Amino acid sequence: MKDVFDPNLLSELVDQSHNPPGGDPVLGAFYASLVEMVVSGEPIADILMRVKKRRSDITYKHLVNLIYRAFQAIKFRDQDLSYRSLLDIGGWHKELKSLCSNIETKKYFEKLLRTKSTTTTIYQRYTGPYAIVAHFWDSTPVFIADLGCGGNYGLRGIEVGIPFHSVEDQTPGKSVSSLLSKRINLQQCLAVDKENPDHPKVREWRMACSFYPQELNLMDAAFEFESRIRKSTKVKFRKIDLLSSARLPRASFNAVILSMILYQLNLLQQQILIERAKRLLKQGGIIIVQDYAAKNLADPRHLDFNESWFGKNFSFRTFILGKRTGWIFWEVFHWNNGRCQIVRPGEDFARIFKKHQVSSAKAAFAHSTS
Ligand SMILES: C[S@@+](CC[C@H](N)C(=O)[O-])C[C@H]1O[C@@H](n2cnc3c(N)ncnc32)[C@H](O)[C@@H]1O
Numbered sequence: 001m002k003d004v005f006d007p008n009l010l011s012e013l014v015d016q017s018h019n020p021p022g023g024d025p026v027l028g029a030f031y032a033s034l035v036e037m038v039v040s041g042e043p044i045a046d047i048l049m050r051v052k053k054r055r056s057d058i059t060y061k062h063l064v065n066l067i068y069r070a071f072q073a074i075k076f077r078d079q080d081l082s083y084r085s086l087l088d089i090g091g092w093h094k095e096l097k098s099l100c101s102n103i104e105t106k107k108y109f110e111k112l113l114r115t116k117s118t119t120t121t122i123y124q125r126y127t128g129p130y131a132i133v134a135h136f137w138d139s140t141p142v143f144i145a146d147l148g149c150g151g152n153y154g155l156r157g158i159e160v161g162i163p164f165h166s167v168e169d170q171t172p173g174k175s176v177s178s179l180l181s182k183r184i185n186l187q188q189c190l191a192v193d194k195e196n197p198d199h200p201k202v203r204e205w206r207m208a209c210s211f212y213p214q215e216l217n218l219m220d221a222a223f224e225f226e227s228r229i230r231k232s233t234k235v236k237f238r239k240i241d242l243l244s245s246a247r248l249p250r251a252s253f254n255a256v257i258l259s260m261i262l263y264q265l266n267l268l269q270q271q272i273l274i275e276r277a278k279r280l281l282k283q284g285g286i287i288i289v290q291d292y293a294a295k296n297l298a299d300p301r302h303l304d305f306n307e308s309w310f311g312k313n314f315s316f317r318t319f320i321l322g323k324r325t326g327w328i329f330w331e332v333f334h335w336n337n338g339r340c341q342i343v344r345p346g347e348d349f350a351r352i353f354k355k356h357q358v359s360s361a362k363a364a365f366a367h368s369t370s
Pocket residue numbers: 117118119120121122123125147148149150151192193194195240241242243258259260261264
């Protein structure tokens with residue numbers, strides 16, 4: 001008798017079909033087609049079930065996220081972008097059936113799902129960490145580590161001075177925009193990932209991960225960006241599986257960034273990684289977490305990662321954690337999504353920016369009375 005399709009996996013697929021990443025309708029059609037195919041027991045359902053069994057610690061969100069990336073990696077390999085505006089569910093059935101009917105392609109697809117992690121890397125995501133570092137350290141020398149750096153865009157881009165795109169800033173006093181205009185004083189930094197971002201194969205996979213269909217026209221700009229960040233000299237990269245016992249320098253960094261890595265880990269792994277990140281911190285340092293996550297209401301020492309990524313507005317968030325927060329997560333910013341074009345204050349924004357708000361209120365008062 002055939003196994004029943006995993007209901008948690010199905011519910012994530014349904015969520016993606018209703019709320020596709022980036023609101024991209026092509027992705028909506030891709031996932032809607034997948035839902036129909038798994039419900040009617042097509043071979044792709046068996047592939048997904050096998051992957052979940054053999055890679056038991058993969059989170060449902062991560063697996064569902066990987067499916068489109070693996071499909072896109074195969075299309076890039078075959079230099080075929082004909083799917084980029086495919087809105088017809090029937091058309092997607094054909095695409096996915098043809099993927100499964102070729103034994104070599106099917107094996108490769110399954111291997112990607114079994115072995116790869118999504119490595120989507122977005123420079124603009126580093127606006128949140130940048131603003132926080134600029135707020136706390138201003139222009140004093142600052143040492144930063146980026147764990148799960150993907151393409152290692154963040155610290156290298158900041159070091160070589162690549163500007164972020166402008167942000168629609170809905171925070172009081174437009175604090176984020178004003179912090180982004182400051183220059184932080186980056187010292188020797190560390191970027192870690194389990195894959196070397198500059199290896200050609202890793203780069204190829206990252207490209208397959210980094211673009212929704214409607215963003216494929218941005219690929220040339222990404223290549224150009226990657227050639228600019230090669231000039232970086234202050235960011236040392238180390239290829240380490242952060243869940244292994246590899247040693248990292250202790251008490252060496254003012255800020256440790258965990259951007260879009262925790263959602264790929266189960267609860268125990270998340271706790272291990274946060275403990276490791278803590279050991280990297282200098283006195284007074286902070287961990288900056290960004291993810292589709294929410295503070296656990298019962299226990300704010302933890303985050304919940306079961307948020308619908310695109311169902312609810314502004315569920316991509318920036319948190320800080322450190323001695324100064326009493327080791328509970330403070331939610332600093334809400335973003336429109338992981339592309340970070342619009343920012344709103346998070347629940348704990350005022351605790352962090354109190355001083356800033358007082359001084360901008362004073363400035364406004366002085367202005368109104370002058
Ligand atoms: C979605 S990418 C995020 C890239 C970048 N931080 C950003 O936000 O744009 C997540 C990265 O975490 C890395 N990663 C996941 N688990 C890891 C582990 N156990 N050790 C090291 N890196 C890991 C993956 O290889 C991937 O490059």
